[in-house]
Amino acid sequence: MALSTRLTSPLRPALAALHWAAPGQRQGFSTCSGSGHTLDLRGIFPPLTTPFSPMQEVDYAQLEGNLRRYTSIPFRGLVVLGSNGEYPYLAPRERLDVVRCVRQALSKDRLLLAGSGCESTQATIELTVSMAELGADVALVVTPCYYQGAMTSAALVQHYTEVADASPIPVVLYSVPANTGLDLPLEAVLTLAQHPNIIGIKDSGGDITRVGLMVHKTRQEDFQVLAGSAGFLLASYALGASGGVCALANVLGAPLCQLDHLCREGRWQDACDLQHRLIEPNTAVTRRFGIPGLKKAMEWFGYYGGPCRAPLAPLSSPQVEELRSIFGANSWL
Numbered sequence: 001m002a003l004s005t006r007l008t009s010p011l012r013p014a015l016a017a018l019h020w021a022a023p024g025q026r027q028g029f030s031t032c033s034g035s036g037h038t039l040d041l042r043g044i045f046p047p048l049t050t051p052f053s054p055m056q057e058v059d060y061a062q063l064e065g066n067l068r069r070y071t072s073i074p075f076r077g078l079v080v081l082g083s084n085g086e087y088p089y090l091a092p093r094e095r096l097d098v099v100r101c102v103r104q105a106l107s108k109d110r111l112l113l114a115g116s117g118c119e120s121t122q123a124t125i126e127l128t129v130s131m132a133e134l135g136a137d138v139a140l141v142v143t144p145c146y147y148q149g150a151m152t153s154a155a156l157v158q159h160y161t162e163v164a165d166a167s168p169i170p171v172v173l174y175s176v177p178a179n180t181g182l183d184l185p186l187e188a189v190l191t192l193a194q195h196p197n198i199i200g201i202k203d204s205g206g207d208i209t210r211v212g213l214m215v216h217k218t219r220q221e222d223f224q225v226l227a228g229s230a231g232f233l234l235a236s237y238a239l240g241a242s243g244g245v246c247a248l249a250n251v252l253g254a255p256l257c258q259l260d261h262l263c264r265e266g267r268w269q270d271a272c273d274l275q276h277r278l279i280e281p282n283t284a285v286t287r288r289f290g291i292p293g294l295k296k297a298m299e300w301f302g303y304y305g306g307p308c309r310a311p312l313a314p315l316s317s318p319q320v321e322e323l324r325s326i327f328g329a330n331s332w333l
Contacts, residue, residue, distance in 0.1 A: 038199050038222040039138065039170055042242045043076025044256050045113060045226070046249035047084040049295055050098060051306050058094050060101050062304040067105045069303055073253040076243060077111030078102060079140060083179055083204075084247045084291055087115050089309040096130055103135035113245075117142035117174060121159050125166045132169045139163075139171050140202060145180035153188040160188075164197040173201040176228065178287070189214055193223040202245045204228025208235050215240035230256055230282040234275040237263040248282045251297045252332065277330045284326045289315060293323050300324070300333060 051062035070078070080102050081087045081095055090098070099114050106112055114136035116128040121144075128139045141163055145151060164171045173192060175184035183205055192198050193214075200223055203211060211232075214225050227236035230246035233256070249256045255274060262271035285294040292315050295305030307314065315323065327333040 038224075039111065040242075041076065041111070041138075041172075041200055041224045041226060043074075044243060044249055044253070044260050045077050045079050045111075045245045046070070046075060046253055047079040047082035047245050047247055048102070049250055049291065049298065049305065050085045050090065050309075051304050052309055054307065056307060056309050058090070058098065059304075059306065060097070062306065063098070063101055064105055066298075066303050067102065070253065071107070074257050075110065075249070075253060077113060077137070078106060079113040079115070079245050081115035082140060082174075082245070083142075083176055084250070084294060085115065086291065086309055086312070089312075092127075095127070096134060099131050099134045099136055111137045113138040113140045113172065115140045115142065115174070117144065119144045119146050121162050124159075124163050128163060128167045128169070128171075132167070136169060138199070139167055139169055140174050141171055142174040142176060143180050143182050143184050145182045148180075148182055151182055153185040156184060156188050157191050160192050160198065161195060164192075164195050167197060170197055170199040171195075172199060172226070174204075175201060176204040178204065186210060186213060190217050193218040193221045196222075198223070200224035200226060200242070202226045202228045206232050208232060208239065211236050211241060212239040229286060231279050231286070233259060233278075234263065234271055237271075238268075246282070247286055247294055248278060250294060250303065251285065251301050252278065252281065255332075277332070280326050280330055281332060284323055289319060289323055293319070296320060296323060297327065300327070 051059040051066065053059045080098050103112055112135065114131040116124060116131050116139045118124040118127055124141060131139060141160065143156060144159060160173060173184060173189065177183040189201055201214065203225060206229060211225060224242035227233050227241050227244040230244065230248040233244045233246060246256055255278065259271055259274050262274065285297055292308050292312055295308060296315055298305035324333060
């Protein structure tokens, strides 16, 4: 049975009321060591790309220009130093400078999530504290993965617990198996959800069953699940996810915020129609062409994309044409 058909049942109003209640309204607020109360993460967060000059230096002027263009879009906040920000390619000083630049340009009513995950627990704690001092509201902590075979559920629980204990700001777990080769185990997520300073997870794996289980089994916690891609945003919302951190929001931020709005209003058929038009462009700027494709598409919509930092290579001319045809076929160009 189609998703849109299932969601037009008499249960739809009840589902909408449940899904879009604030976390504190569902289960009550708990005190967090860093923030006092759980932050509301409902809404769309673009994981910002990092602009580089032709010489592959961070271009802060272009970053500020993109931020000005994003002010008209009702994002809940912004993510810096995630996978799409080419985080592994930035020097420690650059990472801090990017956080400083974005925080200064960002209005106080919008959250700033900053990627602070490192391979060691100590380095992660140190970077998290530094980013908090620069004004980050939340630390987005990716799974350490270099010694993948040793990253058992117990090891990861210990890592995240120590980070959350030491962090002056709330922590959001980040599972991105396509990049790390490591899916944060469900049992680890459920254990960590009980920590008062761990307020959610960005899950980019695309396993909707897993998303549903995380929402269902953390109902008694102040814990929010964020869809890590626009391709399964509607499905995640239907299962109770709070919001989305979506690479495509760098390009089609307004349509993604509209999808968020339609879901909150229970307009599931309209949401489904919009979601269908977002799937192929999303795949194109993530799995198909990656960050070079995302940056190229940004240029067609009035943003600065620019080059990636080596060894990421620019798209070939045939790839650019294929990317453009995908956006055109879905009526975005």
